[in-house]
Amino acid sequence: MPGTLLAARSQRHHAQVQRTSASEPDLYLISSEDTIYEQDVLRDPGSVKPWLSYIDAKQQQGSMYEQAFVMERACKQLPRSYKLWKMYLDFRIKHMRGRNPAAHRSEYQKVNSLFERALILLNKMPRIWEMYLSFLLQQPLVTQTRRSFDRALRALPITQHNRIWKLYKAFARSASGDTAVKIWSRYMQIRPENAESYIELLIEMGQYTEAIKRYIELLDNPRFQSKEGKSHFQLWAEMIELMVSKAKDINTSAHAGINVDSIVRSGIERFPDQKGRLWAGLATYWITKGNFEKARDVFEEGITTAMTVRDFTLIFDSYVEFEESIIGNLMEQAAHRSANGKINEDADFDVDLRMLRFEQLMDRRPFLVNDVLLRQNPNNVIEWEKRVALWGDNKVEIVETYTAAIAAINPKKAHGKFHDLWVNYANFYEKGGDLDTARVIFDKAVKVPFKSVSELAETWCEWAEMELRNENFDRAVGVMAKATQAPKRSTVDYFDENLSPQQRVHKSWKLWSFYVDLVESVGTLEETRKIYERIFELRIATPQTVVNYANLLEENKYFEESFKVYERGLDLFSYPVAFELWNLYLTKAVDRKIGIERLRDLFEQALDGCPPKFAKVLYLMYGNLEEERGLARHAMRIYERATRAVSDEDRFEMFNFYITKSASNFGLTSTRPIYERAIASLPDREAKDMCLKFAEMERRLGEIDIARTIYGHASQFCDPRTNADFWQKWEAFEVQHGNEDTFKEMLRIKRSVQAQYNTDVNFIASQAIARGQQRAQEGAQGDTEGKERADAMAALERQARAPMGFVAASTGPEGGDRFPPVDQQPSDTVNPDAINLDDDMDAE
Known part of the structure; x- marks a missing residue:
């Protein structure tokens, strides 16, 4: 039964189509293959799915007209279907793609009408509006397009306006003129942060007055943040540049509300670090406007109010360039008139006047720069002095400059020597022969509250020197007394x-x-x-005062008085200053050959509390005094005291000096206790050197055993790897004066000392340094010394390989005579207690 009804409905529909064929020829586009799709559409007229299937089939097999026919019917059947309208509109737009809107105006108009039909029920769909507006942008229909954009903004919620404004701004750019400005002015109401783009548009459209107004609004809004990251000064600079470059096109009437002069001056106050640039911009504005006198006034105000040399230089260079251009133009005009045989005396006078003004401007430059520096710091004494020098021989201006400087400078804040300004002021009158005025100036100067006492003292001294230069000696003394x-x-x-x-x-x-x-x-x-x-x-009093006073009395033969001055100075000063005074005092006292007991008392006073680093010189002077005028054993006691009192750096040298004096006065044997005490009190490095000297002395005295004992004592300070010279000396000593047993003992001690240093943690770090120094020393000695060392080692090895006994290198007091020669020893005798010298030598 349902199938019968569906078939009957299909037949009625087919008959209806055929009955209307005369009035609607498009119905012939329905073929017999479309019956199934027609039946699906009739079966479910409120569903989109059968229409989509129908359209899909036509897209695969049907012609363009058939596709349009089906889509048209679908949209009429379901006018609220966004998907069907979207598909139909895309199809029609694609069909018009690449066609000239002017040549196919009727076709484009049909598509526009189709969009209008779609928007009757789909006016809340932003995508349909975007398609329509994009399509309109391809057509030369400015008014219709603008009204369509307005309808879209009214129809859509504000949350969707961004999509429309994106196209609307593009349309405004293409439309240009008042249309673009009005569109952007509406856009700025909802997107004020895009003001910079609006200003760019206004400049492109030639609306310079409106652009400046927008700049002013931005700069007056403290909350404005540039989307392009520009600072407020950059916006100011752009506005000033626009004002200057388009000065003639800007409406500066009271009605427009733009006062360029006040705007730029407010910028100068707001951006003090850019004053030079803004002053030059304001002057350039008046130059562009053709008001040259106003431009000169601005330049003059700029160079006389600039606070930095950079700003002044910028303004002054612009000023000079302006004057040069004016003079150049006038000279060209004058040359042109001369070529035409015309003479204009007024024009020539104007050229001469401007040349004179230009020369005066260049002559003023040093003074203007000086003004800038003085405005920066009116307490700058150096710049005031430079200003005086700029006036040359102009006495009136020099006096006025000195007067202004003294009035402007705060003595407590003066930069430079303020007293020099007063002194130079007085010297100016002195050179002019007016000493009375110079004295008046000095009298005022000494009452000025300078920053330091030294400045006031210098002023008094300069006053006295002025009197001396003019040979007023009594006045000079009176000034200093005052x-x-x-x-x-x-x-x-x-x-x-x-x-x-x-x-x-x-x-x-x-x-x-x-x-x-x-x-x-x-x-x-x-x-x-x-x-x-x-x-x-x-x-x-200073030490120099003491010395000068003492020398003065000494020159006038008041020797005892001079000694008293030294003693008064020593009461005032302690070490280290007292050392120099004692040195001079004692030297002069010794030279005067005063009593020995008094000199001894002076030396004892000098040494009482003397720091160790100053004691050496005093002890040597004291000892020398005893040697020359006293007793030798007193001198030896003084030298012995010196070895305890001097600093560690001087102790080794003092012991050497003491030993030398003792040997020269009492013989070599008297130095033994000195050597022993030196070795006990000196540090290891210096004790080793002292041991070597002690051992050498005993060797010369023939005390070989004592010398060997000293070598043994010194060995504890000498690691074989870093003090090879010590062990070489001991080996040479044993070769010359020892025997096999003593040599073995030396080697045993050497191994023991080396083992001791191998376990010393504190010594490990110094080994590398010492070894490096040793290598450097060996390299400096050269190949000859190396060869001699090799020969000596070979000789030692030959002696060590002797089967029995020890053959010495010489016949000393305990030399090798006590042992028979090698050729008298039995060759097959072996000493079981002998050590392998080859191993010992290799170990080294």
Whole structure:
């Protein structure tokens, strides 16, 4: 039954199609093969699936018209189906791809109408709008496209607007003109962060006034963050550049609300590190506007307010370039008029006037640079001095500069020597012959609260030197006497910064030194001595003061008085300063040949509390005194004390000196206890050297056993691997004076010492260094010495291989005469206690 109904419905539908064939010729596009799809569509008219199958079949076998026919019917049947409309629209757009919109305008219009039909019920579908708008962008329909974009924005929720604005901005770029500006102005209401792109568009469209307004809005908004990472100054720079380059195209009327001058000046205050660039930009703006006098005013204001040399240089170079261009243009015009036979005296005068102005500008440059540096730091004394030098012989300006400098500089913050400025000011009048004015300046200068006492002291000294240059010796002495006025007993601390320099200057050594030299040159001895005594009373004497005072008395034959000065100085100073005073005092006392007991007392005082590093010189002087004027054994006791009192660095040298003096005065045997004490008190390295000297002395005295004992004692300080020279000397000693038993004992001691050092952890680190030094020393000695050492070792080996006995190299006191020659020994005799010398030599 259902099949019968379906067949009947199909026949009725076919008959209907045939009845309407005269009015709808497209129905002939339905073939007999489509019956099954038609039946599926009739069976389920509200489903999309049969239509999709129908369309798929037509896409595989049907023509383009058949596909369009089926899709059209499907969209009419199911007008709310997004999938069917999407498929149909894609099909129609693809069909129009590559065709000229102008030549096929009617076809494009059909597709537009199709989109309009689709959007009646699918106006909330952003993809349909995107397809429609993209399709419209291909057509020359500006108004329709703009209105369609507006409809899309109204139809879609705001969350989908980004998709539309992406196309809308592209349309605005292509449309350009007022349309683009208006579209972007709407876009900026929802996306203000894209203001930079909007400004770029405005500049492209020639809307410079509006672009500057947008720049101002951005710069006034502290929350604005550039999407391109630009700083506020970069935005300022872009705005200034736009103002300068497009000055004639910008509307600066009151209605527009753009005041370029105030805008740039606000930037100068806001960005002080870019003042030079902004001042030059403002001047360039007026130049572009053609207002040259206003540009000059801006340049002048810039170079007179710049705070850095960099800004000044930038503004000044722009200023010079501007003036040169103006003069160049005027000269070209004048040359052109001359070529045409026309003479314009006013124009020529204008050229001369501008040339004069340009020359004055170049002459002002050093002064302008100096102004910049003084604006940076008005307390810069050096720059004020340079400004004085710039005026040359212009006395009026020099005086005004000195006056301005003194008024501007804060003495406590002065950079440089402020007192030099006062001194040079006074010297300026001195050179002009006006000493009275110079004295007035100095009198004011000594009342200035300088940063340090030394500056005030220098000022007093310069005043006195001025009087000396003009041969006013009494005035010079009077100036220094006034400078050094102080209470009888002054308790002022020279280094107390809470007191003014004027309160502390009387304790300035520089001041008193100049005063005493002055009085010594032009005054009497008594006056000089009073000043020296006053220095000692104020307790500001230095070691140089003591020496100078003592030398002064010595030159005037007051020898005892000079010695007292040295003693007063020694009461003031302790070591190490006292060492130099004692050295001079004792030298002069010895040269004067005063009593021996007094000299001994002085030396004992000098040595009392003397640091070890200064004791050596004093002990040598003391010992030499006893040798020359006293007793030799007193000198020996002094040298013996010196070996205990001197520093470790000088002790070895002192022992050598002591030994030499003892040997020369009392013979070699008297040095034995000295050697023994030296070996006991010196460090190992120096003790080894002392042992070698001691052993050599005993060998010369014929005390071979004592020398051998000394070598044995010294061996504990000498590792065979790092002190090979010691063992070579001992071997040479045994070869010359020993026998087989003593040589064996030496070798035994050598092995024992080596084993001891092998287990010494502290010694391991030094082995590598010592070995490297040994190699360097061996390399420096050369091939000849190496050959001699090889020959000596070969001789030792030959002696060691002797079957019995020991053949010495010489016949000393205990030499080899006690043993028979080798050829008298039985050849088959073997000593069971003999050691293998070859192994010992190889081990070395």
